[in-house]
Amino acid sequence: MAGYETHTYDVLVVGAGGAGLRAAIAAAAQGARVGLVCKSLLGKAHTVMAEGGAAAALGNVDDRDNWRVHFADTMRGGAYLNNWRMAELHAQEAPARVRELEAWGALFDRTPDGRILQRNFGGHRYPRLAHVGDRTGLEMIRTLQDHSVYEPKISVHMETTLITLLRSGNRVVGGFGYEREKGGFLLFRAKAVVLATGGIGRAFQITSNSWEYTGDGLGLAYRAGAELMDMEFVQFHPTGMIWPPSVRGLLVTEGVRGEGGILKNSEGRRFMFDNIPPLYQSHTADNPEEGWRYTQGDKNARRPPELLTRDHVARMIMREVKAGRGSPHGGVYLDIAWIKEKLPNAAAHIQRKLPSMYHQFKQLADVDITEQPMEIGPTMHYMMGGIKVDAESQMSTVPGLFAAGECAAGLHGANRLGGNSLSDLLVFGNRAGEYAARYAAAAPPLEAADADMKAQADQAAQEALAPFSRSRGEGPFQVQQALQELMQNNAGIVRTQAELETARAGIAELRRRAEHVAVDGNRGYNPGWHTALDLRNLLIVAEAVATAAVQRQESRGAHFRDDFPAKDDGQGLYNSIVARGAGGAMEFRRQPLRPMPAELQQIIEEMK
Amino acid sequence: MAQAMFRIWRGDARGGGFQDFTVQISDGMVVLDVVHQIQAEQANDLAVRWNCKAGKCGSCSAEINGHPKLMCMTRLSSLPLDRPVTVEPMRTFPLVRDLVTDVSWNYEVKKRIKPFQPRTPDAADGTWRMDQRDVDRVQEFRKCIECFLCQDVCHVLREHQLHREYIGPRFYVHTAALEMHPLDVANRLADLRGPGGLGYCNITKCCTKVCPEGIKITDNAIIPLKERVVDEFYDPVRRLFRIFRPKPQPPPAKGAPEAEPEPTRTAASSSAPR
Ligand SMILES: Cc1cc2nc3c(=O)[nH]c(=O)nc-3n(C[C@H](O)[C@H](O)[C@H](O)COP(=O)(O)OP(=O)(O)OC[C@H]3O[C@@H](n4cnc5c(N)ncnc54)[C@H](O)[C@@H]3O)c2cc1C
Ligand code: SF4
Ligand code: SF4
Ligand code: FES
DSSP states (O other): OTTSEEEEEEEEEEOOSHHHHHHHHHHHHTTOOEEEEOSSOTTOSGGGGOOSOEEOOOOSSOTTOOHHHHHHHHHHHTTTOSOHHHHHHHHHHHHHHHHHHHHTTOOOOBOTTSSBOEEOOTTOSSOOEEOSTTOHHHHHHHHHHHHHTTOTTEEEETTEEEEEEEEETTEEEEEEEEETTTOOEEEEEEEEEEEOOOOOGGGSSSBSOOTTOSOHHHHHHHHTTOOEEOTTOEEEEEEEEOSSGGGTTOBOOTHHHHTTOEEEOTTOOOGGGGOOOHHHHTTBOSSHHHHHHHHTTOTTSOBOGGGSOHHHHHHHHHHHHHTTOOOTTSSEEEEOGGGGGTOTTHHHHHHHHSHHHHHHHHHHHOOOTTTSOEEEEEEEEEEOOEEOOOTTTOBOSSTTEEEOGGGBOSSSTTOOOTTHHHHHHHHHHHHHHHHHHHHHHHSOOSGGGHHHHHHHHHHHHHHHHHHHHOSSOOOHHHHHHHHHHHHHHHSSSEEOHHHHHHHHHHHHHHHHHHTTOOOOSOSTTOHHHHHHHHHHHHHHHHHHHHHHHHHOOSOBTTBEETTBOSOOHHHHOEEEEEEEOTTSSEEEEEEEOOOOOHHHHHHHHHTO | OEEEEEEEEEEETTEEEEEEEEEEEOTTOBHHHHHHHHHHHTOTTOOOOOSOSSSSSOOOEEEETTEEEEGGGOBGGGSOOSSOEEEEOOSSSOEEETTEEOOHHHHHHHHTSOOOOBOOOSSTTSOOOOOHHHHHHHHHHHTOOOOOHHHHHOHHHHTTOOTTTOOOHHHHHHHHHHHTOTTBOOOOHHHHHTTTOGGGOOOOOHHHHHOTTOOOIIIIIIHHHHHHHHHHHHOHHHHHHHHHSOSOOOOSOSSOOOOOOOOSSOSSOOOOOO
């Protein structure tokens, strides 16, 4: 198209993490020509950081496991707000998706009889996470990357950022963005678009997420008219590093607790035994000895309370800190070194099972985890909410626009179980790619939409370049930092009406400031400019989080209200929806849960 | 709070130079923190690549005081701060801007390496059985985070610029991971010896020294590959054997037919180009 470098595809996949790569492979398998764009280099997306594993009921370690148990665990973890059809498909299809990775070259850790080994993780009844030490995400992304590079139907545009979706009527017909190196604009014509852009961590100050997580997919979809769902449910992982300050937020994998790590307060007390929620009492050990046996694979033992769901563990840690029983830098202690009381070669065992954690602490904090406890505290980790999608096809509420992975909502309900994300990427990445390709095959030709695309691209280009023309204005990093602080303090782990209102007012103010940011330099590889462009999406997701959180006047899953500390099934059984109203303002509504079919209901009853 | 001086390379393909920045430093900081601080407060447009800030993605490679390192894993406490700390981009790759280089060559190289090709499944359900011991060996190579620091330091690329005839240590590690994969049945030895340029490596071990993942690139990947190449092409018994029984048949699948090795370079010779 005149003026912009233009590419035409059947399916445009935005994001090259696990979900995007899997979607691209699936779409190409359907015969579609696929364009794959990502903000970083290939293989660097967030998925690379995942540590613990991918949950799939293979039943290799405990043959009592099957999709039904996985389904029930996922629903219980999500406090029953999950899209049950997604939870069902996920539990059923995850094993095949994981095995397929092995056929593509992935090398998971093995059981003694040579099959894929599975490990314990919070909220999963049986050992279920296929893993590779504590670098499962790297194995997964490299396998998908190395598989896709040989696929001639996939063209990759690395270091390219989409800034807007292009529409014709109510359909999505492509996207418009810029490449980092020179800052040139690119126009993608595509019959279908799959968003796989990951999460929103950069809306918070303390997070395990990288710079890429500015909620782009959510912002793009919202601006294109799609509905966002369950935005109040933001997961705080209980164990992030807290010292030294430069690594604050960096994740300490749940695998540490899965291997026997325990939480202690400054008095040396193992406080997790103090408060076990009724819903989990029958599955949880009531003494340390039983908990230890569970981590060592004793099938008759129940799991230690350290492996309860993340929201609960995070709040228990906050409680200890608030009560003055925290560690020097405002966290608590996570101790794996203690297992030397139980195992002869404990130090070597820890280094083999948790190699990245060993190095992370050694190199960044001068702590030897085989000898000393780690100081940890909660860190913003995962977004359960996101783009509302159809369970089977992953299509959003806008025709031609699909979403998969962390940027989509539904599977995890009010709280995600560890390990359910990597399997989510595979199952729903695959589905999104397949259905997007099918949709593209039946979609009308793009020529009729070219005039619309050009007009929208011109406008987007003009808006994107505006920060260069402002001679005097605030820097973009200052606005981003102010937003992170605002959200951390007012929409974090424990929330109140007053704080959430403060957040909302603050966001409105920051939006005004964002309109006046100025950037130095030129368009070539300019992080200041990129940050200025990201602000728009960050502000949309922040507003959506605060809006949905104000409305939910109860505590459920990851959403905890100090002013409404109890779960309230009378008014809480709904999914919250936000979308852009006709006048441009954000609108909120409650969507009642769809009734669950009797057979799924029965599974849940049986597994209680 | 203490201060330090950072001397950071700024510029693009047309030219550039070092620029000095004075920064405030605190406990536990890494070089990437300093770069970010400069970016936020003194030079918004300072170009740098990073993602994870945890040594897991391999994006933030640079040369710190002349040593190839990950910026996110280099603590200030490991550097002498009584003189300026220099930070410059990897020198083996063309410069994009400031600390960012064009590493796309590496992505092209990978496409030329024969893909993974598994043997037929061991079990009726389409799965395989593998021993943890066999897996361990390959897992070492699969730890690679593609930071390309080993490529940066290898003299065959850095000084001799043999980017067309040599794939570099990263891709020997990659090839070794495929060749030693318990399930793989493809044969990449001819490619290694020919277009892979394995003969150019003269085992200086510089690559191993800089690998942030601690992969023993030379001892565990390159040397065994060299040995395999020797066995395959120079062992007379093997050779005879090959004439009568030309290598276990890979399942008919994707990939080009095996190219005949060209007898150009000798894999056993360890002479590097001068
Ligand atoms: C430290 C850590 C450990 C974790 N451990 C586990 C675990 O053990 N098990 C588990 O199940 N889950 C884990 N998770 C969660 C899981 O890793 C993520 O939820 C998951 O990887 C997200 O994958 P994705 O494909 O949705 O997105 P990502 O892998 O984040 O990929 C997003 C992609 O979108 C691209 N993108 C974003 N915006 C744009 C744009 N505007 N234009 C173009 N491209 C764009 C990015 O460049 C990137 O390629 C962990 C997360 C973290 C942070
Ligand atoms: S050992 Fe070989 S590959 Fe490694 S740096 Fe030396 S010459 Fe290069
Ligand atoms: S082998 Fe080591 S140095 Fe080379 S790219 Fe991989 S991780 Fe980096
Ligand atoms: S930022 Fe990922 S390795 Fe340094």
